[in-house]
Amino acid sequence: MDRPAPVSPCHCLALRQASRRLTQHYDQHLAPTGLRTSQYGLLRGLGRVGPISINGFADIMVMDRTTMGRALHPLTRDGLIAAGPGRDGRTRSLTLTEAGQKRIEEAQPFWEQAQRTFEERYGAVPAGDLRRAAERLALSV
Amino acid sequence: MDRPAPVSPCHCLALRQASRRLTQHYDQHLAPTGLRTSQYGLLRGLGRVGPISINGFADIMVMDRTTMGRALHPLTRDGLIAAGPGRDGRTRSLTLTEAGQKRIEEAQPFWEQAQRTFEERYGAVPAGDLRRAAERLALSV
DNA sequence: GTGTAAAGCGTGCATATGCGCCTAAGCAAG
DNA sequence: CTTGCTTAGGCGCATATGCACGCTTTACAC
Structure with missing residues (x-):
């Protein structure tokens, strides 16, 4: 998997590529649990802010409301989240x-x-900087 | 669309949320062209590195090979990319x-x-920093 | 009360994402 | 030439993503 230089100075493309790679990394580690990274994130999020409506939760998780509605299906199906x-x-x-x-x-x-293995490879400090930058983006744009 | 603080110090979740938001921003601007951000990125990328195989292009674009194969369908269908x-x-x-x-x-x-409106809102310098950090992640992890 | 706007959610459509499994084609060792 | 490994790609499955559209329920002005 060695690649040439990344193509383009597009902020969006770069972020999408990084997101894919990082998701893959976390998904591989979470595979034994039967959860995807996205699902783990939803459970953690709901644990903090629930009980809450679908729209409210979607806003907090920076998702489209319809995406949230569908993302809940496998989780409610498996009894991890209740939608009363x-x-x-x-x-x-x-x-x-x-x-x-x-x-x-x-x-x-x-x-x-x-999280730890990523920080070891990428550097804990840059990882923290990147996370904070991403959080700021999610709130600002 | 005002939200509480983002949930979690998870690098991956933060990056995914930022990626979604930014993709939405670019998609809205690109909507009149009938292209999505992802498709625009593929066309730009292929223009630079083509002609190339599917697997080779997938590696460069930091995608799974099967994802690339399917992402090409609408583009070849519309005659924007040729797969000879x-x-x-x-x-x-x-x-x-x-x-x-x-x-x-x-x-x-x-x-x-x-790109410009994003830089105006987020700051051109932080945007560049974020893009470079994302590019480094895409190559390193 | 009634009419109208807004809020909350669902569905259809199209694309995006990647894993597991499969086939076909090249390639090297014997 | 055959056996076996590697490479290139396709397909099924499941989830992820969000826009357009529609429905029901509530809030509010009058």
Whole structure:
């Protein structure tokens, strides 16, 4: 997998490529848990901000609302997230189930190893800088 | 679309969120051209490194080979990229067609505006730093 | 109360993403 | 020439991504 120089000074393309690579790295570490990185992120996020509506959760996770709706399917199917009725007839209330909480705890060591091995290769300081820059982008654009 | 603080110190999650947001920004600007950001990136990339095989192009663009194979479908369908026979009976040779070259030129002003407006909001210097950090990640991990 | 706007969510469509498995073609050792 | 490894690519499956459109429910002005 040796490649020539990356093609283009496009900020977006560079970020997309980096995102793909990093996702692959984390996914490989999380594979034994049966969770993808995206799903682990959703569980962690819901654990912090739930109970919450789909739209609210989508905003927090920086996703399109319809993407969120569909991303929840495999998680509700597997009983990791419960989507009960909300305070309205419109809203649905998302909560992390006990199985979901347990699954997070099982997956955490694998996530930590992914995070750690990435920091070892890329450098912990640059990794932190990159993360903060990405967080700022997600909030600002 | 105002959100609370982003959830998690996970490098991967932060990068994925930023990637989604930025892709949305560029996609909105490129919408009049009928190209998505990803497709514009593929055309630009192929223009630089083509003719090339699918696997070779996938490596350069930091994609899975199967993802590349499928991403080419709408582009070959629309005649922007030609997938002729390669030097082997196995390999296929990807080239940018004249229509593809023309499409890039048509789209360029829209891409430039997306790039520029992002830099205005996020800051040109941080944007460059972020792009270089992302490029390094794509090559290193 | 009623009409209208807005909020919350779902669905259809098209593309994006990558893993596992498969086939075909080249290539080297015997 | 045959056996076996490697390379190039396709396809099925499942999830990810978001736009356009539509539906139901609520909020609000009047």
